[in-house]
Amino acid sequence: MxxxxxxxxxxxxxxxxxxxxxxxxxxxxxxxxxxxxxxxxxxxxxxxxxxxxxxxxxxxxxxxxxxxxxxxxxxxxxxxxxxxxxxxxxxxxxxxxxxxxxxxxxxxxxxxKALTVGDLWPSYIANGKPKRREAWKPRYLADLQKMAAAGGEKKKRGTGLTRPGPIFPLLAKPLAEINEDTLKVWHDREAKAGKHQAARALMMFRGFLRWCAGQREYRDLVDSDAGRAPAILDTLPSIGESRRTDALESAQVAGWWSGVMQLANPVASAYLRTLLLTGARREEVAALKWEHIDFRWCKVTLADKVGDTRTIPLSAYLAWLLGSLPRKSEYVFASVSKSGRLTDPRSSHQTALKSAGIDHLTIHGLRRSFALLGEAAGAPAGAIAQVQGHRPSATAEGYKPRSIDALRPYVEQITSHVLSLAGVKFEPVDEPGTLRVVA
Known part of the structure; x- marks a missing residue:
């Protein structure tokens, strides 16, 4: 004391x-x-x-x-x-x-978490040069600076003031909030002013995200895969005519199906088959949650690109396929990625294509394949378009929307045709949940 x-x-x-x-x-x-x-x-x-x-x-x-x-x-x-x-x-x-x-x-x-893209952009310009290079290429560095410029300066040529660069709107956003959704909204807005310029800005911004992911103090704040989200990549300008017209030929279905069935990842395998059997957009299927599937009445609700949602019939085979997947999360096609769901199935698809001996087929080509195979199956163009989520005015038939019950026979008709081409014999049984496939 x-x-x-x-x-x-x-x-x-x-x-x-x-x-x-x-x-x-x-x-x-x-x-x-x-x-x-x-x-x-x-x-x-x-x-x-x-x-x-x-x-x-x-x-x-x-x-x-x-x-x-x-x-x-x-x-x-x-x-x-x-x-x-x-x-x-x-x-x-x-x-x-x-x-x-x-x-x-x-x-x-x-x-x-309060760090904004603008806080880190100068550091990226100063230190983000590509590996094995002493400095940025002068032209590329100038483009980076121009892409993020605030604008409002007098034009060197002509009259008026310069507009902000495509990347400038992102500078005010917190790095932790840069994700697939924010980039999709940003890219769609910039693409209205110039789709090729917006695509180039996206490529540059992806480089910034990769650099942030490589910095110990920022890597936990950044989603480096956000710039490669399918919802964005699918809207980029096409390269070559084949990317707009590729689709499975009837004779290729069996090989493609076999290649997909042999994939080591069962979730990717089911995802690719679901794309072919619904004609849905890749992101619509990837975002599918268990709560969106009604196994009792065999229908599924998708987040539609055109409207808020659309509901389509679930064929007996597809109900069996999806019902066989493990319920690891709220998403049907779950993965260990940050989003919790399958985001980029292209590598799995390329593996299947290589196995099938198919030189070229994009993920979006499966959507076109559904339409072509549906026509070959004898389904009306309007029914095919409605299942795919096209606007009525966008089709030659100018269809009137059909009810789920009216669409169901055509969905089963298309599915049966695809399974027949794939060499799959499907035998549904009376009791729900006990459907089985006989190869």
């Missing part, structure tokens, strides 16, 4: 009256009601409550707070809590250090 200390039952009056003698550096007044509680006074008039106890043979002292901020009752209660910690073998100082560390980490995390 420190010099100049004594023990009494502390009261509000004694706390107020207690003072440190002018010839001493400090004085202590111990409480008899809470023996581990002390009141410390200094010549300046400052009075502080503190706790003192012994832990593992050593004396430890923990500051509680000033008498101006803490009432006597609260100080006693806090001293009792600290004593309980020590009695259980816990060092209160270590607990406080841990809390401080957690608070600092939380504050740092919050600050990191």
């Amino acid at each position: 420190a010099t100049g200390s004594n023990r009494v039952r502390l009261t509000a009056g004694r706390v107020d009256a207690f003072a440190c003698p002018p010839d001493r550096a400090q004085a202590f007044l111990w409480d008899t009601e809470a023996p581990a509680l002390m009141l410390r006074a200094t010549p300046s008039g400052r009075k502080t409550y503190a706790f003192e106890g012994r832990l593992k043979g050593a004396t430890i002292r923990v500051n509680i707070g000033t008498a101006a901020d803490w009432t006597l009752d609260k100080a006693r209660k806090r001293a009792a809590e600290l004593k309980q910690m020590i009695d259980s073998g816990t060092d209160p100082r270590e607990v406080e250090r841990q809390k401080a560390a957690e608070a600092a980490a939380a504050k740092a995390e919050q600050a990191a």
Whole structure:
């Protein structure tokens, strides 16, 4: 116990009256009601409550707070809590250090999440040069700077002011909020002004995301795959005429189907077959959740590109196929990616194409294949278009929307035709959930 200390039952009056003698550096007044509680006074008039106890043979002292901020009752209660910690073998100082560390980490995390693309873009320009190169190519560096320029400057040629670069709108966004959805909205907006310029800006911004992912302090904030989301890639300008007309020929269906069935990833295999049997857009199927499937009435609701949603019949085979998938998450086609669902099936599709000996077929080509195979199966163009989610005015038939029951025979007709070409014999049985496929 420190010099100049004594023990009494502390009261509000004694706390107020207690003072440190002018010839001493400090004085202590111990409480008899809470023996581990002390009141410390200094010549300046400052009075502080503190706790003192012994832990593992050593004396430890923990500051509680000033008498101006803490009432006597609260100080006693806090001293009792600290004593309980020590009695259980816990060092209160270590607990406080841990809390401080957690608070600092939380504050740092919050600050990191507030970092915007604009905060990091100058660092990327300064340090993001490609590997194995001493510096950016001058032309590419100029393009990077132009893409992110704020605009509003007088044009060097002609009259008027320059418009902001395509990347400029992204600079104000927090890095942690850059994802597939924000990039899709941004790219679609920029593509209205110039689709090729928007595509080039996307490629450049993907380089920025890769650089961020390579920095230890930013990698947890960035989704480096956001710029490669199918919803965005499918809207990029096509390269070559074949990308707009590719589709499976009837004679290729069996080989394609066999290649897909041999994929090591059963989720990717089911996903690709679902695309062919529904004619849906790749992102519509990838975003499919279990809650969107009605196995009882055999129908499925898709997030439509044209409208909010559309509901189509679920063929008996497709109900069996989807029902056989494990329910690992809310998504039907689940994966371990950040989004929790299948995002880029192209590598799996390429493996299947190689196995089948098919030189070229895009994922979107499966959508065209559904339309062509549906016509070969004898389904009306309007029914095919409605299942695929085309606007009525976009088809030659100018169809009137059919009910689910009216569409169902045509969906089964198309599915049967595809399975026949694939060499698959499907045998549904009476009891729901026990459908089976006989190869």
